[in-house]
Amino acid sequence: MASVERKTEKLKAFYCGYGQKRQTSAEIVTEARHSLRTLRTQRPFTPREEQRQLFGGSARGRSECLQHLLHQKPRLPLSPGEACSGDGKGVPKPPAERTVTRGLGGARSRLARSRSLPVVASETQHTKTDDIKDVEPNLIPPPQQWNAESFNRQSMHEEKSPERSSQKLTHIPNKHRTARPSSADVCVSSDATRGRVDTTESDESIFWTSEVLPVLQMFESVPSGETVSKETVEHLCNACTVLHDILSEKGMLGKRFKKRTQVLRALFRLIDLRSDQLNLTLTKVILALRVSGNNLLNICKLVFKISRNSRNDFLFQDNSLLGSLVSLIRSEDLGSTGEAALYLTGALKLLSGNNSLARLLLAKDFISVSLQLLQRPIQTPDLETFPNNHSTSAERDRHAITGHVLVQVTAALRNLADLSESRPSFLSSGVFPTLCAVMDCYRDDQDVCLNIARIFSKLSSYTECCYALAETVSCYRLFLDLLCKHGVKQALVVRLMFTLGNLAAKSNNARLRVYEEEHSIYILLELFQRYLRVPGFQHEEEDEDVLRKLIRVLANLSIHPAVGTALAANPLCVQLLLKVMEVRSVEESAEVVLNASATISNLSYYQSENSVVRAQHTHVSELLLRILSSSNMEAVLEATRAFGNLSQMEEVQGFMITNKAHRFIVALLDSKNPDVCLSACGVLTNLSTDPENRRAINQEGAVPKLIDCLRDFGPRDWILAAQACQTLWNCTEDGQVECVDELLEILTLYSDQKALQWPYSEHLKAHQEACWELEFLPVAERLKKRMSRYAEVSEAD
Structure with a gap:
């Protein structure tokens, strides 16, 4: 199956050893098709979780310790009867009765139910902006009983600007106002108030009375704890948007507004209406007012609760809240409570399972923001980040919470990796080195490692991402260490193997790097032994998938000459591959047997003296013959390729003729698959170098079948046409030729470049012409001369 010797006109069999130097790119292509090749396989499948949960069915979800950790704060949903103070201790409930003055048109007294929303000090206790900025809402007494009909015909009672206020509140449009700019897509940070209008206390008082207070009065007129109509919810949502916009215009979002506590108090009490649509609108405004501590925790829990129901996904799609949630990940407030980060990232993980929302997250730069969050624990390697035996309980808990958050973030990135449009972001954001660093820091955390392994397995299926990961030098040692550490974790092992297989399929440098890592081959073969079960053992599908991916790694690594030579000389490697072919049948384990055969085929290419494959050629040939006779x-095809290499050995040629294997090979020439025909031609080329073998081949009708291959595939595949001509040259060595005229006609036609049709693509045309000129034409011209001579002799007779 070697190339044609172009510098000699001596008539001889077309066979030369593999030690010859390749001269052209076309010859290299030929060589690759004949012998070494990479293997493909399906990416491991991860089914969608039926129920949206923080940790799904992982060990975390079943951990009693974690359940206690997650439920020691208020349960979801945010209940008016539950609250915690900033230090995490329970807040004393207020008196059962309380007199409160509401509105500007007159005082109204009512009984208040005890409530447990986050606590703040009384407004009268704070007069300075700096004092007010850290204050959170107090317990809010419920309003008087109210119904939807009275809401629709309500009128606002104000001491100032009654007409303006009434018009604004009773005629709020169904759609958000567009006259004012909105900053709903981002949480207000310390510099988000740039350009705000400076106001005196008098101006602020007028603004409060004329713009804000009417909206809050309308909020308070809605009875809490009752089901309200859809129209009322829409009206309240529009009012929230109006409130957000007018505060944004005056630069009073964040913690600057002196009466921020009253606004938050009014907003928080509406959560008790238990409308998911309204709660998300409230969340947008509350986050813009920069709540912190337990209030932030409760809001994140609320968002998480809503996100657990997939029927609410459309609320996030139509709401600008996603941008606020993504921006919140950057804020320092989130870092002050790990649980808030856990619920927030958990919500984003659940939402990212919806492809439409995943695209919105991608547009909000979620990958870059997540990268910043992932970098936090690996940039501060202290006791709190990496607890040990001397760490305190609090330090270990913080490390655990960080791990829980990383599970959510990496799971969300895993979902975004499914989107083809996400690949540029993964390539440009330095994600691969960061993911490897996180994987390294949390190598004991199987959930974190599994999520990142899933990301790699998805992205490495694409060429650009695969090359980028191949250039991440740290990944090779890391993957091997994780395979060694978590060898019994099939889900993790199979994805790491799949990724390594992809790297080895694309990059010759990656093949060498894997091989050169200390104990790399030992680790791979150790896992090979672990997952290769004995006959009679019921194979679990997960174990079988590991075996498929693992053998594929060996096959792809063996493309590199140094690696292939070493593996061919490794007794354990060859023994395990042959064991697969012994104990597995093609019918029960097709891909496993196919991959093992392909690996043996690749290893048989190397002719080193230490090659175990060639030393055990008889046993190898017996196993290949069994596969050759399968359906x-x-x-x-894999068995034929292996025989194409081994049939260079006289002992193997004798084995094939004795066991009638040549009959199977000749029959393969009828295949409509050009790769099958090419491999069959290669085997027959080697066998036909011996006169006895040549007679046996010709008796099976090889020459007419070879002519059919040449006619059918020639113009589309000049490499196959060249190989068919080489085989025909050997088979016609003795002068007894069938169909001389037909063969001569085909050769004459195919030798005329002008008579041939070429592809329209310049690139394909250049490649085809190179193969035709360098591979096919020299062999065809020599064969044509011989056929012309045979034709002359035949006419003379």
């Missing part, structure tokens, strides 16, 4: 054409 699986892919397995047959």
Whole structure:
């Protein structure tokens, strides 16, 4: 199956050893098709979780310790009867009765139910902006009983600007106002108030009375704890948007507004209406007012609760809240409570399972923001980040919470990796080195490692991402260490193997790097032994998938000459591959057997003196013959390729003729698959170098079948046409030729470049012409001369 010797006109069999130097790119292509090749396989499948949860079915979800950790704060949903102070201790409930003055048109007294929303000090206790900025809402007494009909015909009672206020509140449009700019897409940070209008206390008082207070009065007129109509919810949502916009115009979002506590108090009490649509609108405004501590925790819990129901996904799609949630990940407030980060990232993880929302997250730069969050624990390697035996309980808990957050973030990135449009972001954001660093820091955390392994397995299926990961030098040692550490974790092992297989399929440098890592081959073969079960053992599908991916790694690594030579000389490696072919049948384990056969085929290419494959050629040939007689054409093709290399050995040629293997090979020439025909031609080229073998091949009708291959595939595949001509040259060495005229006609036509049709693509045309000129034409011209001579002799007779 070697190339044509172009510098000699001596008539001889077309066979030369593999030690010859390749001269052209076309010859290299030929060589690759004949012998070494990479293997593909399906990416491991991860089914969608039926129920949206923080940790799904992982060990975390079943951990009693974690359940206690997650439920020691208020349960979801945010209940008016539950609250915590900033230090995490329970807040004393207020008196059962309380007199409160509401509105500007007159005082109204009512009984208040005890409530437990986050606590703040009384407004009268704070007069300075700096004092007010850290204050959170107090317990809010419920308003008087109210119904939807009275809401629709309500009128606002104000001491100032009654007409303006009434018009604004009773005629709020169904759609958000567009006259004012909105900053709903981002949480207000310390510099978000740039350009705000400076106001005196008098101006602020007028603004409060004329713009804000009417909206709050309308909020308070709604009875809490009752089901309200859809129209009322829409009206309240529009009012929230109006409130957000007018505060934004005056630069009073964040913690600057002196009466921020009253606004938050009014907003928080509406949560008790238990409308998911309204709660998300409230969340947008509350986050813009920069709540912190337990209030932030409760809001994140609320968002998480809403996100657990997939029927609420459309609320996030139509709401600008996603931008606020993504921006919140950057804020320092989130870092002050790990649980808030856990619920927030958990919500984003659940939402990212919806492809439409995943695209919105991608547009909000979620990958870059997540990268910043992932970098926090690996940039501060202290006791709190990496607890040990001397760490305190609090330090270990913080490390655990960080791990829980990383699970959510990496799971969300895993979902975004499914989007083809996400790949540029993964490539440009330095995600691969960061993910490897996180994987390294949390190598004991199987959930974190599994999520990142899923990301790699998805992205490495694409060429650009695969090359980028291949250039991440730290990944090779890391993957091997994780395979060694978590060898019994099938889900993790199979994805790491799949990723390594992709790297080895694309990059010759990656093949060498894997091989050069200390104990790399030992680790791979150790796992090979672990997952290779004995006959009679019921194979679990997960174990079988590991075996498929693992053998594929060996096959792809063996493309590199140094690695392939070493693996061919490794007794354990060859023994395990042959064991697969012994104990597995093509019918029960098609891909496993096929991959093992392909690996043996690749290893048989190397002719080193230490090659175990060639030393055990008889046993190898027996196993290949069994596969050759199966009905699986892919397995047959792999066995034929292996015989193409081994049939250079006289002992193997004798084995094939004795066991009638040549009959199977000749029959393969009828295949409509050009790769099958090419491999069959290669085997027959080697066998036909011996006169006895040549007679046996010709008796099976090889020459007419070879002519059919040449006619059918020639113009589309000049490499196959060249190989068919080489085989025909050997088979016609003795002068007894069938169909001389037909063969001569085909050769004459195919030797005329002007008579041939070429592809329209310049690139394909250049490649085809190179193969035709360098591979096919020299062999065809020599064969044509011989056929012309045979034709002359035949006419003379």
